[in-house]
Amino acid sequence: MGALIGQMMQMPLLISSLVVHAARHAGDTEVVSKRVEGDLHRTTWAEIELRSRKLAQAFGRLGCEAGARIGTLAWNGYRHLEIYYGASGSERVCHTINPRLFPEQIAWIANDAADEVLCFDLNFLPLVEKLQAELGTVKHFVLMTDRAHMPATSSIAGLLCYEELIDAENGDWQWPQFDENTASSICYTSGTTGHPKGAVYSHRSSLLHAYAAALPDAMNCSARDVILPVVPMFHVNAWGIPYSAAMVGAKLVMPGPHLDGKSLFELFESEKVTFSAGVPTVWLGLLTYMKANALKFSSFKRTVIGGSACPPAMMKTLQEDFGVEVIHAWGMTELSPLGTLSKLMAKHESLPHEAQQRLLEKQGKVIYGIDMAIIDDDGKRLPHDGVAFGNLVVRGSWVIDRYLGNPASPLVSVDGEPGWFPTGDVATIDADGYMQITDRSKDVIKSGGEWISSIDLENIAMAHPAVHEAAVISCHHPKWDERPLLVAVLKPGMNVSGPELLAFFDGRIAKWQIPDDVVFVAEIPHTATGKIQKLKLREQFKGHRLPA
């Protein structure tokens, strides 16, 4: 008889429909922005929608066709939000560039994406003036400000003024309908090796991610929320908040470039922020400022923390001292970015507080839409028992299939089934699906077929009172193939011997996982973003001979 086809309306999942929804159902709900220009700017979802349409008209007037890449170098603010909707909604592609990268990386990325337009905040004018000669594909440079703030002169010929572009249009233009698999935006990974790689999101993937991200077990976004994304809009679309906020009609508060403790606290309080999201570092600054001034939050209820593991002590402080629920999350550029978030299940409500805390410190459970597995080096599934750890692989509607301009598939097979994205992380998954990152794949130590987490060993070494910093790397061993070597920097004026430090591991981890040796160094090499360069360390200690 053959499959029956459903008889439902076919509506493509398009990003423009989010801002139209927000304008219609939360038209006077505010979008408040701390501007680069210094002041606090207030607008509404209705205005954002109208101006996004005018911006789309302006891109058309500039000669940008469907598929044209619109690059941005900008902080979180309403103009950046208008570019999100104006570019993607008009079948063009919003390409957010991380302005914190080295200038040559910025140029490389803009060229790789073939950006036609580059929109940038006022404070990035000197950077763009310096880079313009290298930006071969960019035809139009747009300064995201009004006429009053335009420079008297600039080395950029024909520098355009954002507000003038908007003002020249009448808004008499309708959002086009097109295939939901069309590219909506591009974000580049900040790879530690080689060139950055572009992830090309589609309207469909962004919309499904927006639904999932707003669910109660994820960011839990509603029309009663005031959301301040500390995570930048150039960092995986601010974790999708610009989309989920429009979906639910929440008020948005954009901090601009002012991410110091004082600026953030004042904005949280004056705008009555209920929800935020960001990396651990930013909370450190905020909490330090608040403690120093004996301040409390009056409206802030919960935050998602991701990007890197949230230290348990920070979770505890936020929850117990400041009354803020911390939702620990894991994701990556290739996942749009949300993969897992840690929330309790009904059966955990009767657990003692400490046991609940240990669950919440994990990276958490996948949201529906993402499928996850851990595999060994032969691609075989490992058990979800919370103990076995293996290479973390994922698949789902908002996971990349390949990178921009690179036809080679990065995907791997699981038990012979192709189509899984290897995250490069090593993790455990328990029977309820709670995932915990234990290492990066390239850093795990493979000893006689068993894996040892370098992070676990580093955390123990760092707990020793004499140790300032520690890194654990694999070292060749004739019998076990690899064994852990501890590289440690001592605190000024402190002292501990190698055997003493290794004895410190006794009882804190299984005996066979204890490092075979320690070397003390004056300094451990770091990347520009502060990560330990383990590759460099491994090269440095390639010839190190472990004790028998």
Added chain:
Amino acid sequence: MGALIGQMMQMPLLISSLVVHAARHAGDTEVVSKRVEGDLHRTTWAEIELRSRKLAQAFGRLGCEAGARIGTLAWNGYRHLEIYYGASGSERVCHTINPRLFPEQIAWIANDAADEVLCFDLNFLPLVEKLQAELGTVKHFVLMTDRAHMPATSSIAGLLCYEELIDAENGDWQWPQFDENTASSICYTSGTTGHPKGAVYSHRSSLLHAYAAALPDAMNCSARDVILPVVPMFHVNAWGIPYSAAMVGAKLVMPGPHLDGKSLFELFESEKVTFSAGVPTVWLGLLTYMKANALKFSSFKRTVIGGSACPPAMMKTLQEDFGVEVIHAWGMTELSPLGTLSKLMAKHESLPHEAQQRLLEKQGKVIYGIDMAIIDDDGKRLPHDGVAFGNLVVRGSWVIDRYLGNPASPLVSVDGEPGWFPTGDVATIDADGYMQITDRSKDVIKSGGEWISSIDLENIAMAHPAVHEAAVISCHHPKWDERPLLVAVLKPGMNVSGPELLAFFDGRIAKWQIPDDVVFVAEIPHTATGKIQKLKLREQFKGHRLPA
């Protein structure tokens, strides 16, 4: 340059992925069912997934191909849930039939859908035995019970036992991947005129509905919830709860046929239910029982009430006396069914309680994914000002395109743009998108180009102490085309004159909307489901001459 295509994984949105997700991430979370057999049955999402797979195998063994319709006559229970997943997940179509319909309607619907298999609960055996001769397309009759409960003899030749079908399979079978636009299930509307019509949902429409239904501003479902759907699974898929519950890994409590106050209360308490959903009538029974026995809920936090308008007094009682948040909702079979739900926005939090209450008494705002408008009889948009009322039309990913077996499009145009589904309701929409039903399209009174809500007039008449029941219908008027006529039934022993009753409207509604005349009758005609038969009333009073 042409549009750029996103480079994301292409994963079809399939219903089977929901139960796989639940089994993997909430495997030991319970599904508890009050069985027709009389006892309380406990299983888990992991078991449900396994048995759904076995059921899919069994359908294959019975010779059901892709597209085969699997009919059900069943209460809310785990076996019904397994049929949802086993049928839809194997590319067959789950067709839930309302057992409360007249037997001839049931037969007509099963034939119209061409059901190949009919699965039914034990207490429907006599009904099916009586109907079997008329069920021309049904090849297999499956009694949803175990061997011990099978009848010694039955007039149904080859009557199959559900548990035996399951037990004969090994579960060594994988959920197939196919086009997400494939039909997943069929529900028939209970039309007041003509034959019922079939809505054919797709996997895509059901999945998008499941995401939207679980959002904080909709049903707000999480892994911490224990959900008891009072709304039957034969009534628009229990409003999607079987899907949303699996999506978030919530515990499900299925009440079977026992919907009286005592049975429900005991189940709410013993299983620690946090969330429920149902029509107003069922809450009436529950609250009456609780009041009579001075009982309180210990875990129940919120409920969605829809199907028909929730009386404000019931909302107040549930919220103030029983501490249960009431979420007023509107939907219909053609909308899968959720269209709007009433929740407050951030800006309403400072409103006085009474003003909040008036908003919550409306049918609420659309969830993202549904688009809504009100139009006049010429298809022109009317303003969203909370005052203008017009024909309510909708469109979206979970709205039907046409009915089963009927190529004619039911859709209409809005300002010349085709593709909107006419709901048959008349409503207002305010500037924030809060919708309020004011009438059914066919019942509204069109007086000199202005519309008058029959429901508003009935509510006023019913507030008069002498009035037992009231219906307002349109009556031909030579000048105004239509004018309202009030038909009233007096309470036993009470009396009021026509002019006195009309005077009661003064100050309660605009003068020009007050009915022109009153007729007192002994009884107002009702349908089998208790609705006033206004068509019959209009025929009865066709010749009525209004006073000049």
